[in-house]
Amino acid sequence: MGTPELLLTALAEDPAGLLPARQQMALSLGWHIVLACFGVAFPAIIFAMHWRGIYRDDADALVLAQRWAKVSAVLFAIGAVSGTVLSFEMGLLWPGLMGTYGDVLGLPFAFEGLAFFLEAIFLGIYLYGWGRMPPRRHLLMIVPMAFMGIFGAFCVIAVNAWMNVPVGFDVVDGRVTNIDPWAVLLNPGAFFQFLHMWIAAYMVVGFLIASVYAVGMLKGRRDRRHRLGFTLPFVFASLATIVQPVVGHLLGGRLAETQPAKLAAFELATETESPSPLVIGGFLIDGEVRWALEIPYLGSLFARNSFTKGVQGLDTIPVEDQPPVNITHWAFQSMVGIGTLLVLVVVLYWFARWRGRDLLDHRLFLRFISISGVLAVIAMEAGWIATEVGRQPWIVYGVMRTSEGAGSNSGLWWLLGITAVVYAAMTAGAVLVLRSMARRWRAGEEDLPSPYGPEAQLPHGSARR
Amino acid sequence: MTLPLAVAAALFVGVLAYGLFGGADFGSGFYDLLAGGPAKGAELRTLIDHSIGPVWEANHVWLIYVLVMWWTAFPESFAAAMSTLILPFLLALLGIVLRGASFAFRKYSATLGQARVFGAFFALSSVVTPFFFGTIAGAIASGRVPAEGRGELIGSWVNPTSLFGGVIAVGTCAFLGGVFLAADAARGGSERLAEQLRVRTLAVGLVTGAIVFAALVPLERDAPTLADGLETQAAPLVIASALAGVATLVLLVRRRYAIARFTAVAAVAAVLLGWGVGQYPWLLVDQVTIEDAAGADATLAALLVAAGLAAVLVVPALAYLYRLTQTEAWSHH
Numbered sequence: 001m002g003t004p005e006l007l008l009t010a011l012a013e014d015p016a017g018l019l020p021a022r023q024q025m026a027l028s029l030g031w032h033i034v035l036a037c038f039g040v041a042f043p044a045i046i047f048a049m050h051w052r053g054i055y056r057d058d059a060d061a062l063v064l065a066q067r068w069a070k071v072s073a074v075l076f077a078i079g080a081v082s083g084t085v086l087s088f089e090m091g092l093l094w095p096g097l098m099g100t101y102g103d104v105l106g107l108p109f110a111f112e113g114l115a116f117f118l119e120a121i122f123l124g125i126y127l128y129g130w131g132r133m134p135p136r137r138h139l140l141m142i143v144p145m146a147f148m149g150i151f152g153a154f155c156v157i158a159v160n161a162w163m164n165v166p167v168g169f170d171v172v173d174g175r176v177t178n179i180d181p182w183a184v185l186l187n188p189g190a191f192f193q194f195l196h197m198w199i200a201a202y203m204v205v206g207f208l209i210a211s212v213y214a215v216g217m218l219k220g221r222r223d224r225r226h227r228l229g230f231t232l233p234f235v236f237a238s239l240a241t242i243v244q245p246v247v248g249h250l251l252g253g254r255l256a257e258t259q260p261a262k263l264a265a266f267e268l269a270t271e272t273e274s275p276s277p278l279v280i281g282g283f284l285i286d287g288e289v290r291w292a293l294e295i296p297y298l299g300s301l302f303a304r305n306s307f308t309k310g311v312q313g314l315d316t317i318p319v320e321d322q323p324p325v326n327i328t329h330w331a332f333q334s335m336v337g338i339g340t341l342l343v344l345v346v347v348l349y350w351f352a353r354w355r356g357r358d359l360l361d362h363r364l365f366l367r368f369i370s371i372s373g374v375l376a377v378i379a380m381e382a383g384w385i386a387t388e389v390g391r392q393p394w395i396v397y398g399v400m401r402t403s404e405g406a407g408s409n410s411g412l413w414w415l416l417g418i419t420a421v422v423y424a425a426m427t428a429g430a431v432l433v434l435r436s437m438a439r440r441w442r443a444g445e446e447d448l449p450s451p452y453g454p455e456a457q458l459p460h461g462s463a464r465r
Numbered sequence: 466m467t468l469p470l471a472v473a474a475a476l477f478v479g480v481l482a483y484g485l486f487g488g489a490d491f492g493s494g495f496y497d498l499l500a501g502g503p504a505k506g507a508e509l510r511t512l513i514d515h516s517i518g519p520v521w522e523a524n525h526v527w528l529i530y531v532l533v534m535w536w537t538a539f540p541e542s543f544a545a546a547m548s549t550l551i552l553p554f555l556l557a558l559l560g561i562v563l564r565g566a567s568f569a570f571r572k573y574s575a576t577l578g579q580a581r582v583f584g585a586f587f588a589l590s591s592v593v594t595p596f597f598f599g600t601i602a603g604a605i606a607s608g609r610v611p612a613e614g615r616g617e618l619i620g621s622w623v624n625p626t627s628l629f630g631g632v633i634a635v636g637t638c639a640f641l642g643g644v645f646l647a648a649d650a651a652r653g654g655s656e657r658l659a660e661q662l663r664v665r666t667l668a669v670g671l672v673t674g675a676i677v678f679a680a681l682v683p684l685e686r687d688a689p690t691l692a693d694g695l696e697t698q699a700a701p702l703v704i705a706s707a708l709a710g711v712a713t714l715v716l717l718v719r720r721r722y723a724i725a726r727f728t729a730v731a732a733v734a735a736v737l738l739g740w741g742v743g744q745y746p747w748l749l750v751d752q753v754t755i756e757d758a759a760g761a762d763a764t765l766a767a768l769l770v771a772a773g774l775a776a777v778l779v780v781p782a783l784a785y786l787y788r789l790t791q792t793e794a795w796s797h798h
Contacts (some may be wrong), residue, residue, distance in 0.1 A: 070573065077569030080522055081562045087532045088558045091547030098536050099544035103760025106537020110771040113533045114779065117526045121782045124519040125789065132789075144782075179761035407548060415555065422562060429570045429583070436575030 014403040016410035021093035022402070024416045028085050030381055031423055035079030037201035037380070039119065040153045042072050043146035045205060045233055050142065052232075054135050060225045066130055067441060068209075073127050074433060078426055080120065085419075093412065097395055097405035100176060104169045105162055107181035108155040115152030119145050153201070154194045161189035164387070165258045166396050189258065192251040193387075199240045199247060200380045203342070206237025208373030212438075215370045217360065230360070230369075237376070238346045244339055249302070256304055259397065260312040261321060262390035265328035267299050267311045268292060274310030275300035280333065284314075284325045323392040331385035338379035342372065468766065469538070469759035473748065475772040476534040477741050483527035484737045485641065485730055488634075490521045492642020494564065494591020495635070496665065497584065503577055508658055509646075510584065514572060516649045519790050521568065523783060528561070530775075538768055539758040542612060542748050549616035550604055553597040553627075560594030563587075592635055599634030603627030606744050607688035608751035612758070625687040629680040636673030637733045643669055644713065644729040648722035659722065667717050674710050677736065690750050694743030702742060706735035 046068045053062030087109075091098050126141040133141070162168070168183035169176050213230035255263040263269075268279040268289055276299035282292020303311050314322060345368060352359050359365040391397055395405035466474075493513045500506030517524075536543040547554060563586045571583035600622040607626035610616050621627075643666030650659035684692040695703055709732035716725035744750050748758045759765060 074569050074573060077522065078566045080525060081565035084525070084529060084561055084565075085558060087529050088547075088554060091532075091536060091543050092551055092554065095544040095548050098547075099541045102536040102540025102543060103538065103764040106533065106540070106760075106764060107767045107771065109533045110537055110768055113526065113530050114771060114775050116529065117523065117775065117779045118782060120522040120526050121779070121786050124523055124786050128519040128790070177761075179763050181761075181764045181767040409548070409551070418559075422559065426562070426566050429566060432575070432579070433570045433573050436579075437573050440575070 015406050015408045017093065017407040017412050018403050020410070020412035020416050021406045024093055024412060024419060025089065027416070027419060027423065028082065028089060030384070031427075032079065032082040032086060033380070033384060034204065034377055035075055035082060036153065036156075037204040038072060038075045039079055040149040040198060040201040041205040041236070042068070042075070043142050043149055044202075045209070045236055046072065047139070047142045047146055048236075049228075049232055050139050054139055058228075060228055064225060064229050067437075069127055069130070070437065071434060073123070074430060074437075076120075076123055078430055080116075082423075082426075083116070092415075093407070094395070094405045095407045097400065100400065101169075101396060104176065104179050104181065105159050105184055108158040108162075108185045111185065112152045112155035115148040115155065118148045119152065122148075150198060153198060154190065155185070157194040157197055158185055158187060158190040160387075161193045162187050163395065164193075164391055164397050165189040166399055171399065189254065192247060192254070195247045196244070196251050196383075199244045200376075200383065202236050202240035203244065203376045204373070204380050206233040206235075206240060207342070207369075207376040209233035210237060211370050211373035214366045214372075218363065218366045218370060227360070234349075234369075237372075238350065241339070241342045241346045245343065248336075248339070252303060253305060256309075256312065259391070261314070261317045261323060262328065262387075263303060263311055264314045264317065265323050265325045265390055266332040266386065267303055268325070268329045269299070269311040269313045271313035271315045272310050273299075273313070275306075275308055276303065276311040278302060279329075282329075284329070321393065323390045328386055328390040331382040331389065334382040335379045335386060338375050338382070342375065342379070345369075345372070467756065468762055468769075469755050472534070472538045472759070472765045472768050472772075473755045475769065476531060476538065477738075478772075479527050479531040479534060480741070481734055481737050483524070483531060484637075485733055486520070486524040487527055488595065488638040488733065489641040489645050490517045490524050491591045491595045491635075492638035492640065493517050493646055494588045495639040495642060495669075496646060496662065498588035498592060499665070503581060508655070509661070512646060512650055512653070512655070512658060516646060516790075518572070520786060521565075523786060525561075525565065534768060534772075538760055538765055539748055539755075540760050542610075542753055542758040545612055545614075546601075546605065546610050546749065549610045549618075549621050550601050552618065553600045553604070553622045557594050557597035557601070560590040560597065564590035564594060595634040595638045596631040597622075599631035600627035601630075602634070602740065603630030603688075606630070606691045606740060606750050608690060608747075608749075610749045610752060612749055612753040625683040626691075629676070629683065633673065633677055633680065633736075636669060636676060637736060639669045640666060640673050640713075641729055641733055644717070644722070644725050647717070648726050651720070651722045659720075663717055663720065663722075667714060670710065670714050670717070674707075674714075678707075688750070690747065691740070691743050694745065695739060698745065699739040699743035702735045702739035706732050706739060709735060 046065055049061050049068065050065035052058050053060075053065050122141055122144045126138070126145065129138045129141055132138075162184050165187065167187045168180040170178040172178075210230050210233045213226045216226045217230070252263075252266075255266070267276065268282055268284060269276055270284065270287065270289055275297050277294040277296045278298035278301075279289065280293040280295065282289050284290075297307055299311055300306050300309055314325065345365075349359050349365070393401050393403070395402040493516065497506075497510055497513050500509040532543075567583040567586035567590070571580050571587060574580040574583055603624070603626040604610055604616075604622045607624065609621040609624065609627075643662055647659050647662040647666055650656075650662055681692070681695070684695070709728045713725050713728040713732055716722075716728060746754045746756065748755045
């Protein structure tokens with residue numbers, strides 16, 4: 001059965017809330033995840049820059065750190081509200097999941113809330129601490145943010161890993177019992193999945209910031225600040241990019257045992273072959289793979305760490321338990337493809353630099369870097385789609401179908417429409433504000449004027465921060 | 466104390482904290498809305514930005530704490546409340562989104578025109594959001610959220626108790642916000658602004674106090690279980706709230722802003738606590754008790770560990786943040 005037919009069947013049988021709920025979740029989580037990356041990776045990058053400013057007495061670095069802090073304030077604010085949206089949506093969209101498994105999966109969220117709390121507090125202290133605290137103490141205020149961003153990400157990923165490989169409860173006579181919330185928090189799937197996402201966050205944020213300065217350099221702004229603003233995030237991004245395939249491989253190695261259907265979709269394996277080929281591109285149409293490039297042995301090597309063991313084929317999995325194969329396959333391949341491209345470019349840059357050549361003088365390289373941030377975002381989103389769509393039709397793998405987790409509210413289509421409008425407006429607002437900040441910084445206004453009206457002054461008589 | 470009750474208490478601490486600190490932030494938006502045109506209102510808006518800028522995000526997290534504690538400890542009641550009260554929850558959520566984003570955007574907007582647009586969103590949603598949270602509290606307290614199935618989509622939150630709840634929420638937020646802003650203005654040496662805020666806050670306090678006591682009459686019929694609780698087990702809290710409220714008004718009249726912050730917090734805390742104690746032992750009034758709604762014991766115990774960690778880690782950090790913003794330390798540099 002092809003994907004459109006599957007979709008039609010799904011529409012006919014599933015509760016009215018299922019499809020809008022999935023679209024809504026895709027939109028709001030897909031949007032939030034980019035900002036979450038900033039919450040995870042940006043504090044460490046700002047810390048490095050701020051550290052350089054203080055300990056190497058680098059005035060340019062201090063200016064950059066302070067500007068980035070202001071950018072992070074805007075991003076953190078909209079990340080906080082889009083995160084709040086998600087916590088509402090857990091109940092609004094997935095009453096079946098939360099009513100049944102709320103007390104199983106809740107603990108990691110509680111710890112995530114704790115982490116987020118500390119992040120928000122120290123962000124407040126850090127942002128408003130510029131010029132108001134002894135410099136070294138002020139620098140330390142960003143450290144809890146960096147750690148809590150990482151810990152919070154681990155907690156959220158722990159829940160997702162649990163949805164993929166559920167542990168910490170039994171179902172006896174249809175009732176959920178023997179709940180062990182700590183087993184959910186510390187579930188074995190969480191670690192590598194977290195590591196993969198954490199590193200992805202550094203790629204996304206590192207390349208995005210580097211992109212901004214690459215664009216500046218393309219426009220002829222070749223001052224030291226642009227060079228520094230490019231290099232430091234690029235170092236973070238480079239390290240992350242090179243490590244990422246290794247972590248991804250370790251993470252994927254578990255799939256053969258835990259989620260064979262997802263692995264089969266990743267690899268477009270219609271039937272079990274030993275050894276399996278690596279299938280690049282291609283579509284599954286009416287049960288047959290078309291237009292694919294097959295490289296013998298590599299599928300087994302990448303997926304199973306072996307030249308002989310094969311990837312279990314889709315034919316061993318009942319149709320009603322298969323994920324949407326083409327979406328999953330293409331999302332996975334896009335992630336890997338872009339990741340590989342980024343590895344090559346990063347290696348090229350550092351190799352050239354080692355040989356005494358500076359690729360920043362080459363417009364072609366700068367042009368590539370200026371889209372590298374968007375590429376990293378696409379790779380991350382694709383990876384997320386691969387893991388989430390690949391889990392379907394289960395919301396809790398093997399235990400609860402997504403259709404059982406959803407409610408019966410068909411009015412959710414309205415909600416989706418409104419959400420799309422609000423998020424589009426929020427995106428436009430953020431872009432507008434960030435661009436105008438950059439423009440004014442270029443114009444030499446470091447302390448932005450008060451936007452509240454002509455001649456507004458702080459009652460405290462202090463300069464605006 | 467049983468395990469479910471202990472967790473319910475920890476959850477209610479979050480409700481209290483959100484009502485007080487988040488409430489004061491929402492209340493600041495109320496004065497932002499009424500501050501007047503760009504020239505006339507500039508000073509007050511700058512004060513509001515300076516006053517809540519460093520703390521609003523931390524204050525906002527209490528809401529997430531409450532939601533997470535609720536769905537983890539009392540999962541079925543959370544799903545039930547979300548499906549019955551989907552509209553006010555969504556409207557409150559819309560308010561939160563618009564408010565948070567536009568507050569951040571306004572601060573860095575390029576032109577006065579942009580700042581005014583973002584400012585309008587911020588101020589309006591600051592008033593709208595607590596209203597819907599108030600209606601949600603009213604719906605739960607008046608027994609309109611069934612433990613299973615779905616209650617009325619509209620009637621559950623459009624009824625006397627909910628509407629009074631909404632108005633009282635807006636009023637108490639504005640009262641708190643006004644007291645804190647007046648104290649900030651006075652500390653910053655802006656006498657004129659403090660005076661302006663003092664008069665407005667006194668008016669808000671008198672009106673809100675009157676509404677709180679007027680609400681007790683319709684509550685008798687519309688939410689008998691809560692009304693009964695308020696007249697018996699929660700009566701001392703109702704009285705304490707009235708006394709603290711009056712004390713705040715007197716302190717405002719005498720321009721003792723610094724102390725008025727404490728009595729205002731006490732007055733609002735007593736109202737909120739009165740609600741909680743008044744509807745005990747119900748989680749969803751007349752539908753399901755705290756004990757019956759509770760999830761697995763292991764989860765409840767783990768949640769208490771998380772709450773304990775929060776007390777150890779979050780409270781000192783939060784205290785440091787408040788100390789920096791609520792004292793002279795950050796006014797000078």
